[in-house]
Amino acid sequence: MLWRHFRAARFSGFLSLWNVGGSVSSRQVRRHVRAILSPMEPLRLPLDCTAIESILPHRYPFLLVDRITEFEADKRIVGIKNVSLNERYLSKRPGEQAVVPPTILTEAVAQVGAILILAKPENRAKLIYIVGIERVRYRHPAHPGDTVNIEVNVKRLRSRMGQLHGVATANGKAILEGRMTFALGPKT
Template structure:
């Protein structure tokens, strides 16, 4: 559906903070599915944790939010003029560790969307097993404000 180049045209994130490699499914204003290929080359594995690398939970939530950001960005013609900021992160649960070699599948759906504020529900899976889930709210803010 969308490759890394297309994602980079929408999201302002870049290495090492771009955490979505591909968009697999997309239903405008409703849902999106993205992928993150987790490799041992990720910068955070150097310190989290030596000898037992585990993807930090906060980055799993960020990957879900970035996937949701691609969904929300489709609602705006001039998205390059905005930045999407977290407002809230609720009901976060981690169910299994994410380790090098895993493919993280992020599924997000819109709970509520009005004007420039959106609430999403995200789930991250590895091999069909739930790794993490969260609900988050974001707001679009004009870059020059």
């Protein structure tokens, strides 16, 4: 057995090997290391709610993204939110059409950006924290029946921090635009 000859441990993404007696060929070690460090499954587009739930910690009714249609690692992502009349958060005054609150749209853009960052295998065991929202402009309201297309681009990206720029459109009109700063932290 290979385990009688050496022990392997993985701490914070680093692999430590130490020999506990006997001889082990380098081919056996490479094969075992590949098995331990095998990469996670790549994303297959389009991502549906089930695939999104495997990336984000959010669940219904707080999951505000229905589908991911485009994805370029560390560059951009495009998601879709279908607004239905059954949404609990719709604000409606008598005699007026129901409207999605701007804060919900901002959260939807943040969730699409979080999918972009957390989709990387090294970030899957982390949480993303939005630490700043800047220059957010609400141009037009979103109504039930609208399909909101959310595009998020990376402006700056470091190992534990970054900045995203998001644009949400519906019916060919920009309804929201803004920047978000995020930080990555460990899951507790």
